[in-house]
Structure formats: C-alpha cells, structure tokens
Amino acid sequence: MLSKTPKVLISDKLSPAAVQIFRDRGIEVDFKPGLKPAEIREIIGAYDGLAVRSATKVTRELMEAAPRLKVVGRAGIGVDNVDVTTATTRGVVVMNTPFGNAITTAEHAIAMMFALARQLPEASASTKAGKWEKNRFMGVELFGKTLGLIGCGNIGAIVADRAVGLKMKVVAYDPFLSEKRALDLGVEKAELHDLLHRADFVTLHVPMTEQTRNILSRENIARMKPGARLINCARGGLVDEAALHDALVSGHLAGAALDVFETEPATASPLFGLENVVCTPHLGAATAEAQENVALQVADQMADFLLSGAVSNAINMPSVTAEEAPRLKPYMELARMLGAMAGQLTAAQDGAIRAIRVEYEGHAAELNHRPLTAAALAGVLTPLMGAVNMVNAPVLAKQRDIEVAETVLERSGEYQTLVRLTVVTDRYEKSIAGTLLAENRPRLIEIKGIAVEADFAPHMLYVTNQDKPGFIGRFGMALADAGINIATFHLGRSAPGGDAICLVGLDGPMPEDVLAGVRGLPLVVQATALAF
Numbered sequence: 001m002l003s004k005t006p007k008v009l010i011s012d013k014l015s016p017a018a019v020q021i022f023r024d025r026g027i028e029v030d031f032k033p034g035l036k037p038a039e040i041r042e043i044i045g046a047y048d049g050l051a052v053r054s055a056t057k058v059t060r061e062l063m064e065a066a067p068r069l070k071v072v073g074r075a076g077i078g079v080d081n082v083d084v085t086t087a088t089t090r091g092v093v094v095m096n097t098p099f100g101n102a103i104t105t106a107e108h109a110i111a112m113m114f115a116l117a118r119q120l121p122e123a124s125a126s127t128k129a130g131k132w133e134k135n136r137f138m139g140v141e142l143f144g145k146t147l148g149l150i151g152c153g154n155i156g157a158i159v160a161d162r163a164v165g166l167k168m169k170v171v172a173y174d175p176f177l178s179e180k181r182a183l184d185l186g187v188e189k190a191e192l193h194d195l196l197h198r199a200d201f202v203t204l205h206v207p208m209t210e211q212t213r214n215i216l217s218r219e220n221i222a223r224m225k226p227g228a229r230l231i232n233c234a235r236g237g238l239v240d241e242a243a244l245h246d247a248l249v250s251g252h253l254a255g256a257a258l259d260v261f262e263t264e265p266a267t268a269s270p271l272f273g274l275e276n277v278v279c280t281p282h283l284g285a286a287t288a289e290a291q292e293n294v295a296l297q298v299a300d301q302m303a304d305f306l307l308s309g310a311v312s313n314a315i316n317m318p319s320v321t322a323e324e325a326p327r328l329k330p331y332m333e334l335a336r337m338l339g340a341m342a343g344q345l346t347a348a349q350d351g352a353i354r355a356i357r358v359e360y361e362g363h364a365a366e367l368n369h370r371p372l373t374a375a376a377l378a379g380v381l382t383p384l385m386g387a388v389n390m391v392n393a394p395v396l397a398k399q400r401d402i403e404v405a406e407t408v409l410e411r412s413g414e415y416q417t418l419v420r421l422t423v424v425t426d427r428y429e430k431s432i433a434g435t436l437l438a439e440n441r442p443r444l445i446e447i448k449g450i451a452v453e454a455d456f457a458p459h460m461l462y463v464t465n466q467d468k469p470g471f472i473g474r475f476g477m478a479l480a481d482a483g484i485n486i487a488t489f490h491l492g493r494s495a496p497g498g499d500a501i502c503l504v505g506l507d508g509p510m511p512e513d514v515l516a517g518v519r520g521l522p523l524v525v526q527a528t529a530l531a532f
Helices: 016-024 037-046 060-064 084-089 102-118 120-128 154-165 179-185 192-198 218-223 241-250 288-308 324-345 369-385 393-399 471-481 512-519
Strands: 007-010 028-031 049-052 071-074 093-095 146-150 169-173 201-204 228-232 253-258 277-279 353-362 403-409 417-425 429-437 441-447 450-455 459-466 486-493 499-506 524-531
Touching: 007 016, 007 037, 016 028, 016 288, 037 060, 049 288, 060 084, 071 288, 084 093, 084 393, 093 288, 102 120, 102 154, 102 201, 102 228, 102 253, 102 277, 102 288, 146 154, 146 192, 154 169, 154 179, 169 179, 169 192, 192 218, 218 241, 241 253, 288 324, 324 369, 324 417, 324 429, 324 441, 324 524, 353 369, 369 393, 369 403, 369 417, 441 499, 450 486, 450 499, 459 471, 459 512, 471 486, 471 499, 471 512, 512 524
Parallel strands: 007 028, 007 049, 049 071, 071 093, 146 169, 146 201, 201 228, 228 253, 253 277, 353 403
Antiparallel strands: 353 417, 417 429, 429 441, 441 450, 459 499, 459 524, 486 499
16 A cells, blocks of 8 residues: 555665655655665665666665665666566556656767767867867768668667758668658668668667667677777667777778767776777766756656556656546556466465466457556465565566466457456366446456356355355354354355355455365355455
C-alpha cells in the first residue's frame, strides 16, 4: 500500500522548482545534496522515494536500508549509478528522464563533430598563445559526408535530424529501428560492419548494456573507414580506449571527440596528449535548460507514481500513464485478487508452477494489459514467496522458469469484462475468473470451470466437496459450534452429485483448529483459508 503522505529524499543537486513540485503535490520532501553514502544509509529508511542525479550511488547496501522505498527517480538518462537488478528484486521502480536532456545531448554531439572537423579547440589555444597558424588547421566540410549513427533512439533521432539539415547522408545501425521510422527520419538502415566501412563520422547514441559494452572494439575500430572521425557523447565503455589511441596514433582514424570515458572523472588518459582528440568532462546534458527539464520531469513522474500509481519512463516496469492509472486501478485489483486466490490455493504438494496464463475479454481487452498481468503475477507469487509486487513479479517468474502468456479476446460475452487466470503446476491446471461490477468492484464468477459468484472478502474459507445431501448442515454446524459467524455463503457445482465448491465470507481469520475440523468432515476434499 502507498503511504498516505509519501516522503521523498533528494540527495543530489536538483532545481528548486523540482522541490516545489513535490510540495505542491502534497508530498513531504527533504533536499539534502552532498550527503556521504553512510549518511544516506542512516536516513533512507524513512523515505518512499529517492531522487538522484549521478552523484548518489544507489547500491544494494543503500536499498537494503530502505524498507519503505518504492521508487528511485534518476534526473537524466543513464542509470549506471543505480543497481537496477537489486531494485527490481526488491520491488522498487526505477525511473529515468529520457526526453528532458535529449536535445541538449544531441546538440553537444553535433558541436563535437564541428569541433573535430575544424580542429576548433587546438586552433583556439594556438591563437590565444599569440600564434597565427592559419595553414596548420586545415579542416573538412560536413556537407556531403556520411554520418554513421550507432543507436537511433531519442537522441540519435535528433542528431539525425540535424545532420540531414546539414546535408549529410545518414546511415544508422539500431536493431530496434523500423523501416518506417528510418524513412520518416530520412536515414538509411545499415548493419554495423557496413556502417563502419562507409561512414566519415561515427557517433554513438546507445545505453551501456552487456550487448553494447565495447561495441567499438579493437576489431570494429579496425573496420572503420580510413580517415574517419569518432564522436562519443553516450557512455564510457562503449569504445576500447586503448585501441582508439592506437588507431589515432597510426593515422587509421583522423580524430575523435569524447565527452565520456571508461573511468570518470577522467583525470588522466593517453588520449589527452593527442592533438586530434577533443575532450569534454561529460557535458552532454550540461545546459541550464536540460538541468531544469530533467529535474521537473523526475519530480512529476515520482509524484504521479506515489500519489496515483502512474508509471512513466520506468526501466523495470510497464508504463502506466497518469490518465490510464485511475481507469486501470480496479482492473489491476481484480487481476491481483484472482492471482492471490490462485496462489493461496496452490499447495506445496501440487509441485512447481510451470505456467501462468491470463485471458482478457471485453473491456479488459481494450486496456494496457501488461500492468494487469504484472498485478496478476504478483498476486499468485505473494502467498508463495512473500513480498512480491508488480515490479519484481515478472522477474521472479522468469527466474523460476514460469511461462507467462497473455490472451486478448476483444469479443464480449455474458460479462462486459472478464479476466481468467490459469495456473499450471506439475499436477494440475486450475483456472479462476472474475469480472467488475459497475466497472469498479472485483467479483469472482468462476472457479475450476464451476460457476461461483461471490464478492471478495478480507477473510474467506474455500471448500471443495462431494455434492451429497447433509454436507451443508454438517459444515454450518461445525462453524457454529466454533463460534465462527458466516458473513456470506456461495455454492457451485459441476453437476448434481459431482464436484462442488463452497466459498464462505467470514468476519475474521479462520482459526487453525477449526480449519482442521472442517477438513475432517465427511465429503470434504479440500479446505483452505483465504485472506485478501
């Protein structure tokens, strides 16, 4: 459950306007930049949210000291300073702000390309030193040259737009770039080896992942066109800096412009001694506009999540817009409660869960169903594993080789909304279905193919039995003798004399001794206490 008055810690320098956004939204906020790691660990346990830039390292140790933490907001694109794996395992949403500094970073890449093409830093230093070396600094035009984009997402697309305006030919390597998107941007899709062979300038715009680490390796740098120039304003570690140094010294490459380095702060590097290298200290997002934009964006995103459950730009969770969140909430609750029932009915002797299938029909089929499935998974896994939520449920399911499948049926049958959840274990396949009454109240309508209509209650007793005369009387007497009051009573059966289900709403938790007595009644097959 979200705290009634969420509390956020801002541990890095952010715009005062971001602090005010939290306050205006009714969120308690403490602005404490410059704290040492140990000092943050001492106080983080009191906070629901943590807003950072790049200075604070959100480590496993920090998160282990933060039992209330629900969201980490990174004002910027890269989340290298956040242990996303640990956050996900602990159910903490990690958000970034991919759009707030996109223009600024793209402009820096273009500026670095100009500086490299015309040797501007060296020419400036020479002129300020009283020299007039006009013939020394012979540059090259960008007009008509081929620019190779490694990565064509938010920033890469802006760079492409500017480069097309400079009358450059742009080729892009990006496995996620569609042909239509490439056509809209005016770029040509290419494989990496082809791009490296053709491009006069190569610029990187990809995140640091295991797939992109060292993407410009010694081998790939050797594949670059002789005389080409390299620009990296994305992430250090994408380029083999030793191999780049050798390629620049040998003359294979004409120059490089780097805003990011393998080790930062980069206070020493063999690259610094080369005249054909332009370096800046990770300035890609360093404009007043970008700093303001990312600060305001992260504050808005975190406030939306803490107050309404809306999820924007999350690294480890499906997005739910602020407009979607209120409409999705009852559907997510229905999915969670169906999952919780299925999880509680899955006993240890049933074996491991092999698959979880979720079907959406009617109104539910028209919604963003990824959050609904995450809620259903959390419901199933929580009774079996403890603290599971929508963030870590998909990861935990994957770690346990549980196959998760979604089916969307746009037709509407007897119910305007129907969600059916099926759990497959080593021993059986069990399905539970539910709907929403008045579009906001979860209601159970089917268990194991048997029609049973019932509202969910905080405490319930689920009994399967043989449909024979006398069962209901003995069952009711057993509860009455134990002083257990029945709030609601619902029955269903597969056929006369066949399998039957009894679902009882109780005023309080079911005592273990009374539950054991129910299990010992004639005709009872299974009896399980449920809590929602």
